[in-house]
Amino acid sequence: PKQNVNVNTIQMKSYACQRRTPLKHHNSHLTEALEVLSENAAYGENEGRSVAFRRAASVLKALPYRVQTMDELKCLPCLGDHSQRVIKEILEDGTSREVESMRQSEQFQAMKALTGIFGVGVRTADRWFREGLRSPSDLIRTGQQLNREQQAGVLYYDELNKPVTKHEADLIGDIVKEAVSAVLPGAEIQLMGGFRRGKELGHDVDFLITHPEEGKEEELMPKIISWLEERDLLLYQKTTRNSYLEKKDAPGRPPNNMDRFERCFSIFKLQGHAETTGSDGVRPSNQSEASYWRAVRVDLVVSPYSQFAFATLGWTGSKLFERDLRRWAGQEKHMSLSSHALYDSVQRCYVRAQSEEEIFEYLGLEFIPPCERNA
Ligand code: 8DG
Ligand code: MN
Ligand code: MN
Known part of the structure; x- marks a missing residue:
């Protein structure tokens, strides 16, 4: 049922920023498979290939109907041979053998587990994999050298891999608001990332902070962090100072994904609330009522007011x-x-x-x- 959509008149633009891509779409059976291929390419440090599969998936997310036949893909951009082959397999057989065996492979699973540790990138995970390590517990067992970030990542591994709910994001938002208005009255704070796009679950919570009087926001982060630390609300934090200079950073420089705002990668200690109880409504036995909390990844970014629109978009x-x-x-x-x-x-x-x-x-x-x- 195409609900009055004529597949031949769909004008799919080739840049993702020209398209409307809703959160819920009609082709997750296809996009999930393509995203496995993308992830696997990323594990092999093949960025171009990884992006190509992600683009293919993204085009299908923007389609207003569920794909039934290969014919419907004729006019769509960004679908390479490999992507089309996998889509065809799924349309015909329900699944792709290539994707399923990839998903099941020891290497894929180990890379997923290891890169799933906060502070561990593909390079490090791959080195560990070649040394025979497969999981966070292997790292502990063999006494691997870990930096401070990775130590926190291993310590809070299970909780950080449990999706953050919108409700938890809002609770953290309230805390950050309180901290920010205590150390800099008049400062503004905005929820960013996936939650701003309407997601119900996320891997972290992202906030952007600014102040309408330019300059007031300078060196704000250390004050926020102190406020939070005094109240025992942080399990980990790494603050980076603002290093942006218009003259030095652009133009001509290769566009860099990392920006130069004052920022903090942190892990919050979110104090007890109903959602941390198990599905049976019973609190995990290792946590008493008083010390009942969970770990949540939080990114804080401070932007000067004049750059706020760009920071918001970014x-x-x-x-x-x-x-x-x-x-x-x-x-x-x-x-x-x-x-x-x-x-x-x-x-x-x-x-x-x-x-x-x-x-x-x-x-x-x-x-x-x-x-x-x-x-
Ligand atoms: P999720 O957390 O629910 O998994 O999804 P997300 O919120 O979309 O992903 P994210 O990894 O938290 O990233 C949120 C946005 O922040 C995303 O658009 C990319 C952007 N972002 C970083 N790091 C940096 C950075 O260093 N500079 C800039 N400009 N943006 C960044 O994650
Ligand atoms: Mn996020
Ligand atoms: Mn983030």
Whole structure:
């Protein structure tokens, strides 16, 4: 049932930032398989291949119907031979043998488990895999050298791999709000990342903080962190200072995904609430009523007010949406977009913007609201 959608008139644009991609879509049986291929390519440090599969999946997420036949894919961009082969297999047999055996493979599972540790990237995980290690407990058993981040990652492994709910994100939002208004009255705080896009679950909670009086936000993070630490609300934190300089960072520099805002990667100690009880409603036995808490990954970012619109756009995601925004800016508009600024290489000037809408407009893109950026 195509619900009045004519598959031949679908105009699928090729940049993710030109498309509306809702959170819930009609093709997860296909996109999940393609995302396994993408993940596996990333484990092999093949970034190009990994992005290609992610793009293919993303196009299917934007389709307003469930794909039934290969014919319906004829006019769609970003679907390479390999992706099409896998889609065909799933349409015909219900599953793809290639994807299923990949999913089951020891290497895939070990890489997933090891890169699932906070602070562990593909390189490190791969080295450990080749040394015969398969899981966080193998790291402990063999006494691997771990940095402070990875130690926290191993220590809170199970909890950090348990999805964060919107309710938990809101509880943390209340705490961050209280901290921020205590140390800098008038500061503004906004929920970013997947939760801003309407997700119900996330792997972390992302916040962007600013103050309408430019300059007031400087060195704000250490104050927030002290406030939180005094109340025993942090299990781990690593703060990085703002290192952005317009002159030095752009133009011409290769666009870098990492921005230079003052920021903090942290693990919150979220005190007791109903959702931490097991499905049976019983509290885990190792936690008494008084010390009842869970670990949650939280990213805090501080932006100067003049860069807030760019920071908002840059921290809302999805990652593929962000990647294509930058690619669109560079390839189609000769501009360079970052989470700090937009530089127009033709006019040779920085573009000021107060809102996301203005940035889309300057880029010549139709405005896509956060809930449709789930590319
Ligand atoms: P999730 O947590 O629910 O899994 O999804 P998410 O919220 O979309 O993913 P995320 O990993 O928390 O990333 C949120 C956004 O933040 C995403 O658009 C990418 C962006 N982001 C980082 N690190 C950096 C960075 O260093 N610079 C910039 N500009 N953006 C970043 O995660
Ligand atoms: Mn997030
Ligand atoms: Mn994050």
